[in-house]
Amino acid sequence: MAYVINDDCIACGTCVDECPVDAISEGDIYKIDADACTDCGTCADVCPTEAISPA
Template sequence: MALLINDDCTACDACRPVCPNEAITAGDIIFVIDPLRCTECVGAEDEPQCKLACPADCIVQHPDFVETQEELLEKYTQLHG
């Protein structure tokens, strides 16, 4: 399952540099996570680094992208070869 940044985002940029998949970018008002690149850090870390770095606690599960750990690992492998 991919992650989503909700409207509580303060656009502090703490999440973007810690993403191993470069899935986080600056949107018009808040930061945005690309669900096609987000693996919740599966394959790179033990837990999502963006959630750990976010001072606003605004990163939540994306309701439209349900994936298993195996699917997230496969996505990570495809992104990083």
């Protein structure tokens, strides 16, 4: 099960550097590639707005 980013995302970029498989792409609201996500949860741990959660 991949993680997802919701509308609370402020596009700060903190999660991008933490993803070990580069599954996060930038935008107004960042997106996680479900096929690449390994469900490690590192991105959710560092998100300052708690915008990332398991799908």
